[in-house]
Amino acid sequence: MCKITKENRCCLKIEDVTYCYDGERLPVWQHLSCCFSEGKIHAISGPSGCGKSSILYLLDGLIPHMYEGELKGKIYLNEEDITDVMPRYRCDKIGFVMQNPESQFTTFTVEEELAFGMENLCTPVPEMEERIKEALKFVGMEGYEKIDLNQLSGGQKQKIAIASLIVTKPKVLLLDEPTANLDPESRKQIFQLIIRLAHEQKMTIILVEHNIVEIMDDVDWMMVLNENGEIVLQGDMQEHKDQFHKLIQHEEGINSAIEHATNESVLDIEHLEFTYPIPGQRRNAKKTGKKIINDLSMHVKSQEFLAIVGENGVGKTTLMRLIFRICKQDAGTIKLYGKPIESYHKRELYHQIGLVFQNPENQFITNTVWEELMFSLKRIKISQQEKEERVNKMLEKFHLEEHKEKSPFVLSQGQKRRLSVASMLLTNQKILFLDEPTYGQDFENRQELMKDMQKLVEEGITIVMITHDLALVKQYATCVAEIEKGKVIKYLPTKEYFQVRD
Numbered sequence: 010m011c012k013i014t015k016e017n018r019c020c021l022k023i024e025d026v027t028y029c030y031d032g033e034r035l036p037v038w039q040h041l042s043c044c045f046s047e048g049k050i051h052a053i054s055g056p057s058g059c060g061k062s063s064i065l066y067l068l069d070g071l072i073p074h075m076y077e078g079e080l081k082g083k084i085y086l087n088e089e090d091i092t093d094v095m096p097r098y099r100c101d102k103i104g105f106v107m108q109n110p111e112s113q114f115t116t117f118t119v120e121e122e123l124a125f126g127m128e129n130l131c132t133p134v135p136e137m138e139e140r141i142k143e144a145l146k147f148v149g150m151e152g153y154e155k156i157d158l159n160q161l162s163g164g165q166k167q168k169i170a171i172a173s174l175i176v177t178k179p180k181v182l183l184l185d186e187p188t189a190n191l192d193p194e195s196r197k198q199i200f201q202l203i204i205r206l207a208h209e210q211k212m213t214i215i216l217v218e219h220n221i222v223e224i225m226d227d228v229d230w231m232m233v234l235n236e237n238g239e240i241v242l243q244g245d246m247q248e249h250k251d252q253f254h255k256l257i258q259h260e261e262g263i264n265s266a267i268e269h270a271t272n273e274s275v276l277d278i279e280h281l282e283f284t285y286p287i288p289g290q291r292r293n294a295k296k297t298g299k300k301i302i303n304d305l306s307m308h309v310k311s312q313e314f315l316a317i318v319g320e321n322g323v324g325k326t327t328l329m330r331l332i333f334r335i336c337k338q339d340a341g342t343i344k345l346y347g348k349p350i351e352s353y354h355k356r357e358l359y360h361q362i363g364l365v366f367q368n369p370e371n372q373f374i375t376n377t378v379w380e381e382l383m384f385s386l387k388r389i390k391i392s393q394q395e396k397e398e399r400v401n402k403m404l405e406k407f408h409l410e411e412h413k414e415k416s417p418f419v420l421s422q423g424q425k426r427r428l429s430v431a432s433m434l435l436t437n438q439k440i441l442f443l444d445e446p447t448y449g450q451d452f453e454n455r456q457e458l459m460k461d462m463q464k465l466v467e468e469g470i471t472i473v474m475i476t477h478d479l480a481l482v483k484q485y486a487t488c489v490a491e492i493e494k495g496k497v498i499k500y501l502p503t504k505e506y507f508q509v510r511d
Contacts, residue, residue, distance in 0.1 A: 019044040020213055021068065021181055026082030028063070028072060030419065037063045038238040041082070045181075046230065048211035050203060054221050054257050055234035055241075056451045057423025061217040062108065065183045068215065069105040070096035076419075086181075101130060104174035105183040108422045109368045110166040111158075119145070119161075119169055120154040126177045137176075144172040147205075149198055160285045160299070163367050163445065164191040164321030164477075171199070175206070182206065184216040186422065188223075189448045192320045192477045200224045219451055221257060225250075233257065257452075275440060275471055276309040276332070281341035283324075283331060283495075301327045302338070303495035309440075309473060314466045316486035316503075317475045324495040325475045326367065329442055333364055345440075356388075363438035367445045367475075369425035373417040378409055378428055381417050385432045403431045406461070408454075423450045430458065434465070441465065443474040447481060459485045483507055 022044040029036040037060040045051050053061045066072040073080045074095050084092045086102060107113050116122045123141045132140070145151050148168040153161075161169065167187060174182060184203070188196040204227050206212040218224070221231075225246070232243040233256050242252055283302035301324045309315055317325050330336045332343060334350060343350040345361060353361070366372050375381045382400045389396070404410045407427040412420060417428055426448060433441060443462070447455040462472055463485055476482060482489060482503065489506040491499040499506060 018047045020047040020087055021045040021215075022083075022085040023064070023067065024083045024085065026067065026080070026084070028067065028078055028080050028082075030076060030078040032415075033078070036238070038234075041238075041240070043232060043240075043243055045213055045215055047180075047213055048207055049229040050207045050214045050224075050227060051216070051230045051232070052221050052224070052228045053215070053217045053232050053234070054219075056236050057454050058421040059234040059236050060238040061234060062185050062421065065105060065185050065215065065217060068181070069103055069183055070094060070099050071105075100126070100179075101177065102179055103181045103183065104177060104179035106167075106170045106174055106185065106187060108185045108189065109370060110163075110170035111368060112370070113170060113173075114158055114166075117157060117159075118154070119150070119156050119158065122158060122169060123173050123176050126173060130177060140176040144175045147175060147202060148172045149195075156299075157285070160301075162321045162323075162326060164195050167191060168195070168199070171202070178210075179212070181213045181215065184214065184218075186217055186219065186448075188218065188220055189445070192318075193479065195321050196220065196223065196477075200227070203227075225253070271311045273311040274308050275311045275346060276307075276473075277342075277344040277347075278305060278307050278328075278332075279342045279344075281305040281328075281331065281343065282339045283327060283336065284339055285327075301495050302331065305341070305492070305496050307490055307497050307500060309471060310488075311471055312466055312469060313471055313473075314463065314485065314487040315471075315473045315490060316482040316488070317473065317490045317492060318477070318479065318482060319492035323492045325492055326444060328492070329364065329444060329475065332442070333362070334358065359438075360436070361438060362440040362442060363433040363436065365429050365433050365441070365443045365446055367448065369422075369429035370418060372429055372432070373425075376416055377414055378404070378417055378420070379413040381428060382432055382435060385435045389436060399435055403435055407431045407458075422448070423454055426450060427454070427458065430461075439469070440471045440473070443472065443476075445476055446474060447476070447478060455481070 024042055026041045027036050027039045053064060055061055063072060066076060067084065083090055091099060114122055116125055120141060123144060124137055127137045127140065145153060148171055150165065150168055158166065171187065188199050191199060200223060203214055207214050228246045230244065231246050231253055233241045233253065235241050242249060242256060246253065281302050282304060284300045305328065319325055331338050332350065334355060345353065373381060375384050379400065382403060383396060386396045386399065404413055409424065409428060412424060417425060420428065426446065430446060447458060450458065459481060466472055486503045489499065489501055489503055490497050501509065
């Protein structure tokens, strides 16, 4: 437990809590106790599936009011028992930014989203307008008021999610992986924002974060859990700094990528252009919105492990949407194995290339992990026995055996990611696109997943990965394409790319 002093006043406390989700045999944690101090930055770390996010659900009231189960123990806010208080009655005091920002958006534009929470609190309109301007400036997104939320990159959406809580001025801010989708510079900005919120506005910050090393010097208090949800260490960061470092610090790996790429081009993109239409614009009208893809050209070779990098909002995810015909380019060509992408029937296209979404929930459609994997094999002409054998191997490979009867939506973010990758690998596509594949993964699972990807390349698969994790790129990619302002500005072997960059 924290030492409570006048200068370190406990404002939020978990007291002897044991919780088990409905249908689960084992509890997430047993006899969990900790307290969070007013105006301090608190970090929670540990392996995927250890119950980090569940602690935030508990504090926000989602446990047990939305995620049902058996709860024992108490939650106190400023010494008031809030254990039985519903989430909607905590929102003026506790704000929660979830792992997937899209899951909490309720409107269409940036301005509407920021206004929504304040409208529910009956904030006067002039004050709302001022708060919106201040919050957008705070997160570095001035001028985005009228932008459609669907046009934002993953990192930009995360910033807007944070801004939508800032405007309501909660006393406690819960952040679940707030920098997971952000490029290094944007991560730095968000961490600086978090520090300012704690120091200038005396806001109590509680964050779950895998990139915790980047902010360790500014964290006041930390808790580390093991895979069973047990507290390994908790307390003042400065008092236990060396111990915390030993628990979470890992050496950056050495590039183990092997060059397998052939001269055969599997994907050719020439002079691609795309502009998102402004909201409400007629379908066939001349587009006048923001140009996202601007004269982009690239050629992906067979058995290449290509990493696509760049800051948030430069067009990385939009490029993937164009390749998969989710959007249609305004100009330029995309050819798969020498054939225009438009000549493929969508079903045929998806047999050739697989896509792992940035947000895993977007691709789940069944009730259990087992059914999700079996669904991937629905149109594959193999025996039922072979399908079951493939699924069982994949469950074992991605450490999901004990979760096969669970709903995909109750898994941890790391487990959801592993399931999304596994469901694609079952169908043996020759080209696999991965949008932020290690999002939500702890170090061990991240390395294991990437080694699996590396093996696939060795077996003849071409992998295209969008990521902000440059350490991961350096270690595993064979080639790097950097996008800036909708255009490829560098396309180099990994070693050469980092020589030029450094």
